[in-house]
Amino acid sequence: MKKTVSRRNFLKGGLAGTAAVAVLKNKESQAAHDFEGYPEGMGVLVDLTRCVGCRSCEAACNKEQGLPEPAKPFTDYSVFDEIHHGQKRRTDETAYTVVNQYDVPELDHPLFRKIQCNHCQEPACLTSCFVNAYTKTPEGAVIYNSKVCVGCRTCMIACPFYIPTFKYSSAFNPRIMKCIFCYDTRLKDGKPPACVEACPQEALTFGKRTDLIDMGRQRIRNTPGKYVDHIYGEKEVGGTAWMYLSSVSFDKVGFDTHVPKEPILNSVKDFLAMVPMVLTIWPGLFVGFHLLATRKENIKKQEQENDEKEEQA
Amino acid sequence: MQTRKKILRTALALAIGGVLTTPAQVWTMDADDAPESVTIDSLATLYVPVEFDHALHVEITSCEQCHHHTTGGEVTDKNCARCHTTSGEADVVSCGECHESDRFHEKYLKTLEAPELYHIDKPGLKGAYHLNCVGCHQETGGPTGCQDCHTMTEAGEKLFDTHIKHSPAKGHSATGH
Ligand code: SF4
Ligand code: SF4
Ligand code: SF4
Numbered sequence: 025m026k027k028t029v030s031r032r033n034f035l036k037g038g039l040a041g042t043a044a045v046a047v048l049k050n051k052e053s054q055a056a057h058d059f060e061g062y063p064e065g066m067g068v069l070v071d072l073t074r075c076v077g078c079r080s081c082e083a084a085c086n087k088e089q090g091l092p093e094p095a096k097p098f099t100d101y102s103v104f105d106e107i108h109h110g111q112k113r114r115t116d117e118t119a120y121t122v123v124n125q126y127d128v129p130e131l132d133h134p135l136f137r138k139i140q141c142n143h144c145q146e147p148a149c150l151t152s153c154f155v156n157a158y159t160k161t162p163e164g165a166v167i168y169n170s171k172v173c174v175g176c177r178t179c180m181i182a183c184p185f186y187i188p189t190f191k192y193s194s195a196f197n198p199r200i201m202k203c204i205f206c207y208d209t210r211l212k213d214g215k216p217p218a219c220v221e222a223c224p225q226e227a228l229t230f231g232k233r234t235d236l237i238d239m240g241r242q243r244i245r246n247t248p249g250k251y252v253d254h255i256y257g258e259k260e261v262g263g264t265a266w267m268y269l270s271s272v273s274f275d276k277v278g279f280d281t282h283v284p285k286e287p288i289l290n291s292v293k294d295f296l297a298m299v300p301m302v303l304t305i306w307p308g309l310f311v312g313f314h315l316l317a318t319r320k321e322n323i324k325k326q327e328q329e330n331d332e333k334e335e336q337a
Numbered sequence: 338m339q340t341r342k343k344i345l346r347t348a349l350a351l352a353i354g355g356v357l358t359t360p361a362q363v364w365t366m367d368a369d370d371a372p373e374s375v376t377i378d379s380l381a382t383l384y385v386p387v388e389f390d391h392a393l394h395v396e397i398t399s400c401e402q403c404h405h406h407t408t409g410g411e412v413t414d415k416n417c418a419r420c421h422t423t424s425g426e427a428d429v430v431s432c433g434e435c436h437e438s439d440r441f442h443e444k445y446l447k448t449l450e451a452p453e454l455y456h457i458d459k460p461g462l463k464g465a466y467h468l469n470c471v472g473c474h475q476e477t478g479g480p481t482g483c484q485d486c487h488t489m490t491e492a493g494e495k496l497f498d499t500h501i502k503h504s505p506a507k508g509h510s511a512t513g514h
Binding site for chain 1: 460467483497499500
């Protein structure tokens with residue numbers, strides 16, 4: 025945990041620094057405060073009280089997205105005991121969604137929580153991307169164009185939910201990998217995502233985001249005592265398309281309850297308008313980000329730069 | 338008793354199984370009119386159909402527990418009770434008659450925009466089966482494992498990659514046990 029926190033702070037520093045540079049150079053540019061998400065967009069309401077941890081959603085996602093064969097079959101529940109670097113399972117380039125188990129003291133049964141991209145209304149990954157690799161579609165999905173991605177990993181740092189990961193199998197072409205709301209194969213044709221369709225418990229309810237908020241409120245109101253009175257994602261980070269209901273306070277089931285209510289990069293939204301300018305100063309930024317990103321690469325880059333200087337001299 | 342137990346075990350499958358086919362036009366409903374057993378197969382793809390031992394469940398619980406207001410008894414579901422305490426029996430009592438098998442189809446989602454708020458959150462057929470059955474089984478100690486009620490089909494085995502034999506050395510989960 026410590027490790028990621030420090031990485032987060034580190035990143036924030038990096039973003040703020042970069043933003044300052046960009047703003048300085050971009051006084052004339054128009055602010056891009058007109059992007060407020062799509063009110064008609066779709067979403068998914070995840071009800072933790074319904075999820076039984078069957079992993080059908082994980083299996084369906086794996087097949088739908090053509091992801092590699094897992095190390096253990098999806099019927100293997102020992103994955104719930106896995107701890108990686110002190111943490112429960114996370115999404116990665118081989119799994120766009122994972123289900124984790126939480127033992128909550130006040131309940132006589134465990135709770136399960138499915139993780140995937142939350143498809144933010146005002147995505148930090150999108151606003152932070154210098155080359156505009158990300159798109160928020162009117163249907164609600166946050167998708168990406170891996171062809172324009174330069175592998176700078178800013179989005180990975182910017183995302184409040186630690187979702188984007190990279191596929192490094194090709195050293196020259198790192199690719200963002202994350203849940204795309206099944207946009208290509210389903211959402212754009214009005215169909216529900218594969219994970220939603222697979223869920224036996226209807227723990228995942230697909231629908232118009234605004235309708236889902238009504239449903240969430242109704243569930244909370246109609247079954248007093250069953251839920252905490254909060255829909256996670258209705259307001260968090262400016263609203264997310266995937267939202268959650270829980271019977272226990274959200275911090276007990278792995279949610280970050282300290283994320284801001286405003287979009288993560290609200291203050292530096294000008295990023296959107298800055299993109300063309302950023303492109304012109306991009307080589308410098310790119311180097312800057314890599315310097316920040318990993319020490320190893322930092323050293324390597326410096327060596328390279330030294331080499332180049334020597335060559336030039 | 339052996340067979341009954343066996344039937345019971347396969348019976349609870351709710352999930353990817355199907356429509357309850359009850360005899361049409363049962364006008365006076367009491368347990369004696371109910372079918373002995375019901376094959377739930379309309380949604381069966383990843384799992385084999387469920388042989389639901391209806392007679393056994395009639396002994397265990399009341400009609401309303403599953404059929405809500407449609408059998409004319411006292412309504413137990415509070416949401417249904419808002420309007421249907423005096424609705425009487427319905428012509429058709431099968432689950433699939435009210436619970437959409439294509440719950441998230443675009444067309445169906447459109448209908449949810451209608452203002453009769455109480456129905457906006459009606460589970461689809463698969464959800465209705467599982468929520469009702471698993472919910473009750475959790476409370477009463479009935480079987481709750483997926484394959485306790487319905488065994489997997491070949492398609493299911495493929496989806497869940499059941500052929501994989503886990504060896505700690507293999508795969509991306511480096512910390513495996
Ligand atoms: S959850 Fe992260 S990756 Fe997904 S849209 Fe939000 S910021 Fe982007
Ligand atoms: S929406 Fe699609 S890509 Fe995202 S977790 Fe579900 S199945 Fe996977
Ligand atoms: S398929 Fe549904 S019930 Fe099963 S683990 Fe996923 S969200 Fe939970």
